[in-house]
Amino acid sequence: MVQGAGQSVEIQGLSKRFGDVVALDRVSLTVRPGEFMALLGPSGSGKTTILMAVAGFEQADTGAIRIGGRAIDRLPPHKRDIGVVFQRYALFPHMTVAENLAYSLRRRGIAAAETARRVEEALALVKMEGYGARGVDQLSGGQQQRVAIARALIFRPAVLLMDEPMSALDKKLREHMQMELRLLHRELGATIILVTHDQEEALSMADRVALLHEGRLRQMGTPAELYRAPADAFVAGFIGRNNFLPIEAGPPLRLRGCDGDLVGVLAEDSAAPRPGDVLAIRPEHMALLPPEVPGGEPCRVLETAFGGARQTVLVEAAHHRITVEAAVSDHLWQPGQAASLHFNPRTGRIFPAPGPQ
């Protein structure tokens, strides 16, 4: 299947209210041609509303959407040439797999022979050769998803939208399909917008991630940018894991109740600490050493969880509960043990105290 190059999607100032609820608040973002963009956020963040607006299923109150530079706001959804993969696939149960795939081609008046050829091609693309005559209800979850993807791609749309496509799959299958989708993306060069609440999925699959919260775009960037330089405490907490430690009031600035030297811990581009701020530090940016090692904060192990190469350890230090990812060597931490907690240099970031999230 030859795929036309993906097209850009430009979203400008998109707002939408449902009654009193603001679903989208002046969101602007641009997806580059051929880019794999993930819209990430908790439920109610507005990510699905953006998808619905791009697909044309929902009308935004204000704002504009352009695909390949062309305004599509007045285009009815069936003329937008956008492929959509739905959360529960929405395969037509009264049609066979082949009929599902041929649906969009028949709508476009493509000849039967050409349709049949392209259906075969699409089945091959998702490694489902020979399944054309099957009923949809005879397929496993993973197979249904492949068919849904093939159905959304067969008419060579400029943009592919995916609404939580992995949420119905078990973990193993999900990881497998994520990989296949990446391969497919590279092969086809289509522009893909993926909506997900699963940050791991977003980070592992997308070229760039747009993080939404309460209808607003909080940060957009590559997964590494979001991980390394979160724009605010929400992003810092949502992407990866983080410990938030309050800063003690009054100079000299220190971690409340801790003795350690704060300045060396902060990343170079971190804001300067002010009273009432928090220090965000990731579990993987700390080390847990035996209590006799000097320079660390004395602490006590509360609980541990084994994770193969790493051990997640919850410790209590100066009345703070802190999660640490400890490298597993020959030593496994046990609850009740004393230890010394060390912050890696230039890894902490200062944020204004986050709201209740």
Added chain:
Amino acid sequence: MSKHLNRRRLLAATVLGGATTMLSRPSLAQNSLRGTGSVIVHFGGGTMGDAQRIAYSEPFERETGIRVIHQAGVTAGVQRAAILAGAPKHDVANISGGSMAAFEQDNLLLPIDYGFWNERDRAGYDIVPAARLYVPAMLYSMVIAFDAQRYANRSPQSWADVWNARDFPGRRTLAAGANAADGASYEIALLADGVKPEDLYPIDWERALRSLDRIRPEVTKWWANGAESVQLQVDRQATIGSAWNGRIDGANDQGARIGKNWNQGILQWAGWAIPRGVANAENAQKYIAFMSRPEPQARFSEIITYGPTNSLAFNHIPADRAALLPTAPAVKDLQIVQNYTFWNAVDSTGQTGLRRAISEWERWVASRR
């Protein structure tokens, strides 16, 4: 609706009809009813419809050249609504005696033009007279009906016998009181309680209901329509009760064995009338005039056992057939003509008898469920 037993009679009636038509053709004493166009007449369906078609409509068409359109009958309420709306359902309507007074009172009917009639025929209406606004169409009687086999030795002779479950065991069926005058259950209950026919009206509602209380345990079903009254006896769901004589004869014609007793029968009638606002008033007058003649009436009673309203018709009915009719001289006086004047008159509570019968019934069934 043809049945073996009845087919012969139909055939006979048709032949007889042909013969009388031939006989009557030369007699120019009859008024000419020739005309043009059509007339929409009430049509009873079933055996009744056969009788009407053969005895009245077909010879009428032959004689007058007026086309008869048979239109299914409607209930009195629908008929009334239609006249009120200015769009009557029939040019010639058939209205039960119990409802006629209400049509008269509300001025919904055109006067009958007796100018089309033969002089002697009007005098023949000696049981129920032909009136200014209507002409009695047929006479029928609500009589004692019983299982002829079960009560072969001793059959019920009066409504009191029907109430006597000790001497005449078996389940009963009587008309539901919501049928008001047509069901005649109030009159029957009073007669069973010993009220003399001449003291029947005005109806003593309390006494009638007390009488119904007594028979209630024996009643398997209070019938809702005429078909049901006889069907219950055919199926032996009930073995004693009330039914219209014509329904009993109809079932017996088809092989049932239902006995009837004319004694204390309640004689009822339905009338022909011409609603206000009809399109073919003159043709309707002619059709009614034709039906007043004794010969077609005789033919009608040949096919279905409803009594001719013009007694002159008996001159044309064989004696064995005449004996089956409610107005036969031998049985006429055993029966009581239902007093429709009472049923339509307003009593001290401001209600007509019809209305009173229905509200009393509603109260009775509610209070003694």
Added chain:
Amino acid sequence: MTVATRTDHGRAAMLLPVLLLLALGYLGPLGMVAWTSLRRAGQTSLAAYAEILAQPVFLDIFLRTLTTAGIVTLFCTAIGYPFAYLVATRARSWAGLVMALVAMPYLTSILIRSYAWVAILGGGGLVNRALMALGLIEDPLRLVFNSFGSYVGMVQVLLPMMVLPLYAAMRRIDPTLLRAGASLGGGPASVFATVFLPLSMPGLAAGAALVFLSALGFYITPALLGAPGDYMLAQAIEVRVTTLAEFDVAAALSWMLFAMVAMLLLFLRRWIVPLGEEQPTARPSRVRAVASTAAIARLVQRAGDRLAPLAGPLLWIHGMLVLTFLLAPMVVVVLIAFSSAPYLTFPPPSYSWRWFVAFFRDTNWLQAGWFSLWVSTAAAVTTLAIGTPFAFALARGCFAGRRLLWLLAVSPMILPHIVIGLGLFFTFVALGLNGHPVSFWIAYVVTGLPYVVIVLVAALGRFDRDMERAATSLGAAPLTVFRTVTLPLLAASFATAFLFAFLSGFDDLIIGLFLSSPRGTTLAIRMWEDIRLEISPKTAVVGALQLAVLLVVLGARGLSGWVGQLRRQRTSS
């Protein structure tokens, strides 16, 4: 903002045909009836209402009518739910046939159907004879001409109204959800109570609404099979129109019934009116609320899980009993149609074609049959054509007054037909349509509309809109989406709606009597004309013929499905 007004226009266009129809064929006539209820002796007065309120017996009749309708609804639920469950989950390959059989009771005239029940339940009826032959009883049981008989007759006729929407709702429940429930550790009974039951609620609500509202208007069945005490309000209204011609009291009674039921529905509308609260992802919220009220269900769950292995056999036994219950009278009717006897008797002394011959020789009946057939079909097609967009607008739109519109469209079921007939007749005379076949058409669209709206709104409430969105995204224009996706997926619901709409016209006698004319006389009127005086086997012939037509249609469908399956197998192998 232009966008918002565009959807408003679209919604108005979807609602308008039904609103116009209701204005002409329902609200106008009802206005006339309302006016009638306020007129006495040429003056405006409340005398009719005062008269009703002064008589305590009317309160009794009102309450009895509501109680009877409620009890019938409970019976239909208790009998219909397990039956629909069986067909939807365990007997899917037979579903088409079974659902058609369930609709059978509708296809015979009410009088012959009632007679069949007397033949089965009466003193010398089949049941009593069988019980006595087995020596279980000595004297016949009283099974008819009392409230039991009345309930049997009503439940038999109304059961399809419960089963068909329930079945349609259950068919759409994704079996993977049940498997998911089971995988989360639920036993069979808990999965049923926490997953299946809540998801089938819209069907149950629609079925209960259909049954309850229809039962309110019943009176012939209780009058023929019940005791005198089973006297329903519709009968009180009917006798006031037909015998007393007291149109004002009849109209006032109807309005009071209407007001009472409308208030009841408004009060219960959150449960009865199957319209979701909020748009795009409103699916489970209300359902969950219902599920949480099913606390009793949870109490018996544990016991239920233990008894689960018995559930299968019990369901099948129940299913067989229900089918027997529904079809036994039909068997009686068919046997009577072949009776050689000149009158109605069961069992027939011997069998013959004489009543079929009599039917086909009777041009009056044949003409009336054709008239009924085409006018009911035209009305059902129209009802579906205008009712479908209406139901879509109600189910999909989120605008003030949706529930009121639903109630309005459904309310022709509440008012006794004799009152609608009266109002329609006055209207048609005023419009110069008296006696015109068009008047039947309009009337039957009005009476068919409630069925279409109730069934379709319930169906759409549980419909996965992503199916339509998927089709749209694949390039299908709205009408194509409807034709290729919505319609086939909701085929069972559309068929149910069409069937009910058709039968509401075909079965009608009461409105037809008002509208009848030489140009328009329905089969129901011809049958009534005949059976007013005698019930002959000829009416049974009509039922038998309808059964035959239905079986032929089913057979053809089954055959085509079988051929299609063969072809599919050949291509895939």
